Amino acid sequence: xxxxxxxxxxxxxxxxxxxxxxxxxxxxxxxxxxxxxxxxxxxxxxxxxxxxxxxxxxxxxxxxxxxxxxxxxxxxxxxxxxxxxxxxxxxxxxxxxxxxxxxxxxxxxxxxxxxxxxxxxxxxxxxxxxxxxxxxxxxxxxxxxxxxxxxxxxxxxxxxxxxxxxxxxxxxxxxxxxxxxxxxxxxxxxxxxxxxxxxxxxxxxxxxxxxxxxxxxxxxxxxxxxxxxxxxxxxxxxxxxxxxxxxxxxxxxxxxxxxxxxxxxxxxxxxxxxxxxxxxxxxxxxx
Numbered sequence: 001x002x003x004x005x006x007x008x009x010x011x012x013x014x015x016x017x018x019x020x021x022x023x024x025x026x027x028x029x030x031x032x033x034x035x036x037x038x039x040x041x042x043x044x045x046x047x048x049x050x051x052x053x054x055x056x057x058x059x060x061x062x063x064x065x066x067x068x069x070x071x072x073x074x075x076x077x078x079x080x081x082x083x084x085x086x087x088x089x090x091x092x093x094x095x096x097x098x099x100x101x102x103x104x105x106x107x108x109x110x111x112x113x114x115x116x117x118x119x120x121x122x123x124x125x126x127x128x129x130x131x132x133x134x135x136x137x138x139x140x141x142x143x144x145x146x147x148x149x150x151x152x153x154x155x156x157x158x159x160x161x162x163x164x165x166x167x168x169x170x171x172x173x174x175x176x177x178x179x180x181x182x183x184x185x186x187x188x189x190x191x192x193x194x195x196x197x198x199x200x201x202x203x204x205x206x207x208x209x210x211x212x213x214x215x216x217x218x219x220x221x222x223x224x225x226x227x228x229x230x231x232x233x234x235x236x237x238x239x240x241x242x243x244x245x246x247x248x249x250x251x252x253x254x255x256x257x258x259x260x261x262x263x264x265x266x267x268x269x270x271x272x273x274x275x276x277x278x279x280x281x282x283x284x285x286x287x
Contacts, residue, residue, distance in 0.1 A: 058074075162190055174197075175201070223239070
């Protein structure tokens with residue numbers, strides 16, 4: 001230990017004998033930087049509202065009294081690798097040579113369960129990577145008939161889901177967008193073999209598939225954004241649990257405060273159990 005006021009030994013000699021550089025004697029640890037504190041606050045806001053981008057986080061910080069500019073918030077979020085969680089646009093694009101079918105739902109009166117199903121794909125961001133989720137929803141009851149996860153936008157994970165659904169039930173119409181998964185010959189052939197009418201949204205008309213779009217919003221606000229799944233295995237089990245809750249317990253104002261299963265009036269345990277085979281569709285290295 002250095003004794004600064006030693007009567008016989010100077011500080012220089014003490015440092016020399018101890019093998020210390022004199023500059024280390026005068027070092028004072030810096031207090032936690034303002035930038036580090038700010039980054040912690042940004043992270044706290046993002047964890048609570050993961051759908052906030054840098055603009056909303058900037059305004060949230062301003063409302064809490066921070067005098068900060070938006071460019072700094074954007075820079076710090078890039079440093080922290082944070083971004084708003086939202087579905088990526090144009091997940092499925094049509095192939096030029098595939099057949100496009102007309103939209104059949106305009107002014108159509110939905111008669112009951114299994115009259116019309118809607119199908120779509122959405123992007124799920126994870127802490128380490130991402131996956132895609134495809135679902136079939138029964139329009140009349142809002143019941144999720146089948147679903148599947150994949151780490152790539154292949155036709156296979158869509159047809160795997162369709163197989164599971166058609167083992168149990170068969171709709172009169174299935175409506176999708178014009179993505180290549182749904183205009184592929186494999187998908188079209190499966191529907192035709194089962195005598196299902198094919199309906200497709202107009203280009204850029206997301207409202208044509210409004211019921212599945214509303215389910216995506218519900219899933220992300222009530223589960224994905226809140227749980228912040230770390231990996232594929234967590235996401236699979238969490239989504240499975242939420243869909244079971246959504247089908248069997250979550251009441252809907254549009255259903256006169258009943259659950260989808262009460263309107264659909266038939267449980268499909270085989271379909272839910274069949275989703276345990278999802279690992280054969282996903283890259284096993286992700287688990």
